[in-house]
Amino acid sequence: MKTNSKLKPNANSKSESLADFKVGVDNVIFSVDITYNRVLVLLRKRNNDPFKNYWSLPGTLVRQGESLTDAAYRTLAEKIQADNLYLEQLYSFGNPGRDPRENPDSYGIRYLSVSYFALVRYEESKIINQTDYSIAWYRVNDIPKLAFDHDKILDYGWNRLKNKLQYSPLAFDVLPTEFTLNEVYKLYCTILGENFSDYSNFRSRLLKLGFLSDTGVKVSRGAGRPASLYKFDSEAFAPLKDKPLLFI
Amino acid sequence: MKTNSKLKPNANSKSESLADFKVGVDNVIFSVDITYNRVLVLLRKRNNDPFKNYWSLPGTLVRQGESLTDAAYRTLAEKIQADNLYLEQLYSFGNPGRDPRENPDSYGIRYLSVSYFALVRYEESKIINQTDYSIAWYRVNDIPKLAFDHDKILDYGWNRLKNKLQYSPLAFDVLPTEFTLNEVYKLYCTILGENFSDYSNFRSRLLKLGFLSDTGVKVSRGAGRPASLYKFDSEAFAPLKDKPLLFI
DNA sequence: ACAAAAGTGTTTTTTATACACCCATGC
DNA sequence: GCATGGGTGTATAAAAAACACTTTTGT
Numbered sequence: 139m140k141t142n143s144k145l146k147p148n149a150n151s152k153s154e155s156l157a158d159f160k161v162g163v164d165n166v167i168f169s170v171d172i173t174y175n176r177v178l179v180l181l182r183k184r185n186n187d188p189f190k191n192y193w194s195l196p197g198t199l200v201r202q203g204e205s206l207t208d209a210a211y212r213t214l215a216e217k218i219q220a221d222n223l224y225l226e227q228l229y230s231f232g233n234p235g236r237d238p239r240e241n242p243d244s245y246g247i248r249y250l251s252v253s254y255f256a257l258v259r260y261e262e263s264k265i266i267n268q269t270d271y272s273i274a275w276y277r278v279n280d281i282p283k284l285a286f287d288h289d290k291i292l293d294y295g296w297n298r299l300k301n302k303l304q305y306s307p308l309a310f311d312v313l314p315t316e317f318t319l320n321e322v323y324k325l326y327c328t329i330l331g332e333n334f335s336d337y338s339n340f341r342s343r344l345l346k347l348g349f350l351s352d353t354g355v356k357v358s359r360g361a362g363r364p365a366s367l368y369k370f371d372s373e374a375f376a377p378l379k380d381k382p383l384l385f386i
Numbered sequence: 387m388k389t390n391s392k393l394k395p396n397a398n399s400k401s402e403s404l405a406d407f408k409v410g411v412d413n414v415i416f417s418v419d420i421t422y423n424r425v426l427v428l429l430r431k432r433n434n435d436p437f438k439n440y441w442s443l444p445g446t447l448v449r450q451g452e453s454l455t456d457a458a459y460r461t462l463a464e465k466i467q468a469d470n471l472y473l474e475q476l477y478s479f480g481n482p483g484r485d486p487r488e489n490p491d492s493y494g495i496r497y498l499s500v501s502y503f504a505l506v507r508y509e510e511s512k513i514i515n516q517t518d519y520s521i522a523w524y525r526v527n528d529i530p531k532l533a534f535d536h537d538k539i540l541d542y543g544w545n546r547l548k549n550k551l552q553y554s555p556l557a558f559d560v561l562p563t564e565f566t567l568n569e570v571y572k573l574y575c576t577i578l579g580e581n582f583s584d585y586s587n588f589r590s591r592l593l594k595l596g597f598l599s600d601t602g603v604k605v606s607r608g609a610g611r612p613a614s615l616y617k618f619d620s621e622a623f624a625p626l627k628d629k630p631l632l633f634i
Numbered sequence: 635a636c637a638a639a640a641g642t643g644t645t646t647t648t649t650a651t652a653c654a655c656c657c658a659t660g661c
Numbered sequence: 662g663c664a665t666g667g668g669t670g671t672a673t674a675a676a677a678a679a680c681a682c683t684t685t686t687g688t
Contacts, residue, residue, distance in 0.1 A: 157450045159407040161480065161498055200496075202405045206480045230478045230500050232409065232454045248448075250409055250498070252478050320640075338641075339678065356685095362639025363685035568667075586668075587651065604658095610666030611658040 159232075159248045163209040164197035164288065166228060166253060166295030167218070169260035169275065170312070172324045177299075178260060178275035179292060180217060181284070185272065188238040189285030193276070195292065197251065210254040217273055218265050220258040224311040228253040229294050236287050251286075255295045259312045303329055304386045307349070310370040316353060318365035319344065326386075335386055347383065349375035407480075407496045411457040412445035412536065414476060414501060414543030415466070417508035417523065418560070420572045425547075426508060426523040427540060428465060429532070433520065436486040437533030441524070443540065445499065458502040465521055466513050468506040472559040476501040477542050484535050499534075503543045507560045551577055552634045555597070558618040564601060566613035567592065574634075583634055595631065597623035 167180040181193040198213045200206060210225060230252045234240065237249035265273050276282070278296060283289065302308055309325050319341050326334060335343075344350060351371045356364040415428040429441040446461045448454060458473060478500045482488065485497035513521050524530070526544060531537065550556055557573050567589050574582060583591075592598060599619045604612035 155450055156408060156447045157452065159409045159448075159498070160404060161407045161409075161496075199404045200407075200480070202403055202496075203482050204405065205482060206478065227477060229475060230454065232448070232500065234451050234453060248409075248450075250407070250500075252480065252498075318640085335677095336679065338643090338680085341641080342643095343677085358686065359639085361637070361687045363641075365640055566667085583650095584652070586653085586670090589668080590670095591650085606659070608666085609660045609664075611668075613667055 157234075157248045159250050161200045161206075162197050162249055162251045163200060163206060163213060164195040164251045164253045164291055165210055165213050165256055166195060166292055167214065167256040167258060168278070168295070168299055169258045169263055170325055170328050171260040171275075172321065172328060175324075175328050177278040177329055179278050179281065180265075181274055181276050181281075182217070183272040183274075184285055192285035193282050194285035195253075195288045196273070206252050207254075210256075214256060216267075218258065218263045220263040222259055222262065222312055222314070224257040224308045226255055228255040228291070228298060231287055231291060233287075251291070253291045253295065255298050257299065257308060257312050259314070262314075300329060305384055307370065307375060307385070309385075313370075316355070316367040316369050318357065318359075319350075319368060320365055322368075330386070340386075344385065347378070347385075349378065405482075405496045407498050409448045409454075410445050410497055410499045411448060411454060411461060412443040412499045412501045412539055413458055413461050413504055414443060414540055415462065415504040415506060416526070416543070416547055417506045417511055418573055418576050419508040420569065420576060423572075423576050425526040425577055427526050427529065428513075429522060429524050429529075430465070431520040431522075432533055440533035441530050442533035443501075443536045444521070454500050455502075458504075462504060464515075466506065466511045468511040470507055470510065470560055470562070472505040472556045474503055476503040476539070476546060479535055479539060481535075499539070501539045501543065503546050505547065505556060505560050507562070510562075548577060553632055555618065555623060555633070557633075561618075564603070564615040564617050566605065566607075567598075567616060568613060578634070588634075592633065595626070595633075597626065 165180075169178045169180070170176075171178055180196060182196045184190055184192050184194050196213050196217050198209055198216075200209045204212075206227070207225070210227075214220070214223070214225070230250060232248065232250035234248065236251070239245045240248055260275075265275075267273075281289070281292065284292065303326065309322060313321060313325065320337075322344065323337055323340055326340065349371050350368045351374070353367045353369055355367045357367055358364040413428075417426045417428070418424075419426055428444055430444045432438055432440050432442050444461050444465050446457055446464075448457045452460075454475070455473070458475075462468070462471070462473070478498060480496065480498035482496065484499070487493045488496055508523075513523075515521075529537070529540065532540065551574065557570060561569060561573065568585075570592065571585055571588055574588065597619050598616045599622070601615045601617055603615045605615055606612040
C-alpha cells in the first residue's frame with residue numbers, strides 16, 4: 139500500500155463517536171484429499187438472515203472471556219472432528235458495511251471478522267452433527283458465491299496456504315505421525331499443482347533438510363516396492379526455525 | 387500451532403453471552419535512519435490511565451463508519467508527516483485481559499487491537515505537534531517496557547519488517563522516487579545487519595530482477611565517483627508480483 | 635514376466651559467494 | 662596523487678532441474 143498524498147490530521151478529534159463492535163471469528167478450513175487430488179474447503183450453509191441459504195465460512199461470535207483462538211477452535215470443534223490440525227490467524231476484516239446487520243435499522247453495530255486459517259487431514263476429519271447437509275467440503279476451485287465478504291477471506295487463506303507450504307513445515311502437522319515420502323509429495327502436488335517439482339528432487343531436498351527420520355518400517359500400498367515410513371523430528375527441526383528455508 | 391488433543395464441541399451453545407468490543411488500531415511505525423545506521427520506532431507517551439506515563443505504540447480507537455485502514459492512516463497523520471510510506475495490517479490481538487479497562491469495575495468492555503505495520507523514511511518524516519515531547523523515535527533494539535501488550539506487537543512488527551524486506555519491494559515505497567543503489571544497500575544493511583550480503587552481489591542481483599531503471603542522471607555525494615540515480619519501474623515489476631522472488 | 639511404485643545417481647544448468655580490480659571524483 | 666565511494670568482472674562453490682536407471686513388490 140502506497141500513498142503519495144500528504145497526510146493531514148483529521149480536524150475533528152474528540153467529537154467523533156466510537157464504533158461498537160461484535161467480533162466474529164471466521165475459519166478457512168482446508169483439507170487435502172490426496173486420493174482424488176483435490177483441495178477442499180469446509181463451508182456451512184446459513185439458515186438465518188442475512189444471506190440466508192448462502193454458503194459461508196464456518197464462524198462464530200466471540201463470547202465473554204473467550205480468546206480469539208479459543209473461538210476459532212470452538213467453531214472447528216463444532217463442525218469436524220480432527221486429530222491433527224494446523225491453525226493460525228489470517229487477517230482481520232472490519233470495513234464498515236461488510237455486514238448488513240450494521241445498518242441502524244438492524245442491530246446498528248459493527249461486525250469485525252478475525253479470520254483463521256486451518257489445515258486438517260481429509261481422511262481423518264469427520265463432519266459431525268451432519269443431519270441437514272448444511273456443512274460440506276467444497277473444492278477450492280469450484281466455490282459458489284459466498285455470504286458477506288467471505289470470498290475475499292477464502293482467497294486470502296488460499297494464498298496463505300500455497301505460500302506457507304513452501305517455507306514452513308505445516309504439512310507435517312496434517313500428515314499422520316508416520317508417513318511415506320510419496321504421501322508428502324502428493325500433498326504438495328495437490329496444493330501447488332502437479333509440476334511444482336520432480337519427485338526425486340523434492341525427495342532429496344526434503345531429506346537433506348535433515349528433520350525427517352526414517353523409522354525403518356516399510357509399508358506396502360498395493361503394487362510396487364514398499365515405502366519407508368518417515369516421521370517428523372521436531373528436535374532436529376528446532377534449530378531451523380526462524381531460518382530462511384525452502385521446502386519446495 | 388498444533389494440537390493433538392481431541393476437539394470437543396462446547397456443550398453450552400446459545401446460553402453464553404457475547405462479548406462487546408471496542409476496536410483499536412495500533413501502529414508499529416518504523417523508519418530507517420541511514421546516516422546513523424539505525425532502525426527507529428515511533429512511540430507515544432501515554433498521559434492517561436491505564437499505563438499512564440508508559441510509552442506505547444501510537445494508536446486510536448475506530449470511529450463509527452471508519453475503516454480499519456483509515457483509522458491507521460489517521461493515527462499516522464496525527465503524529466508525523468510522511469510523504470512516502472508503506473502500510474499494511476499486521477495482526478490482531480484480542481485476548482481477554484489484555485486491557486485493564488476490560489474489568490467490570492472499569493468500562494467492562496473488551497478492547498481488540500488490530501495492529502498495523504508502517505515504514506516511513508526518517509529523513510522525510512517530521513513529527514508534528516511536538517510540544518510536550520510525548521512522541522519520539524526509539525531505536526528498535528533499545529525499547530523501554532511498553533504499555534499493554536505492545537512489546538509483543540512491536541516484536542511481531544519487527545519480524546515482519548525483516549522478513550518482508552527479503553521478498554517484497556517495500557523498500558522502494560520508502561525511498562525517494564530517485565535513489566542510488568548504495569542508498570538501497572544501506573537501507574537493507576541497517577535493517578538486516580551489515581553482513582547480510584556483499585554490496586556488488588546485492589547490486590547485480592537487484593539489477594537482474596529488472597525493475598530498476600537507470601535514469602542516467604549522476605549524483606555526487608561528497609567524495610567518490612558519482613552514482614547513477616535509479617527508479618523503481620512499477621510496470622516492470624507488475625509481472626513479478628505474486629511470483630516467488632528474493633531481494634537479498 | 636511385467637507393471638507399478640520406491641529409491642539412487644548422474645549430468646547439466648543456474649545461482650550464490652567471495653573477491654579482485656577498474657573508474658571517476660573531491661581534496 | 663591518493664583516498665573514497667561507484668561500478669564491473671571472474672573464479673569457485675553450491676544448489677536447482679532434468680532425467681536415466683536400479684530395486685522391490687503385487688499380480
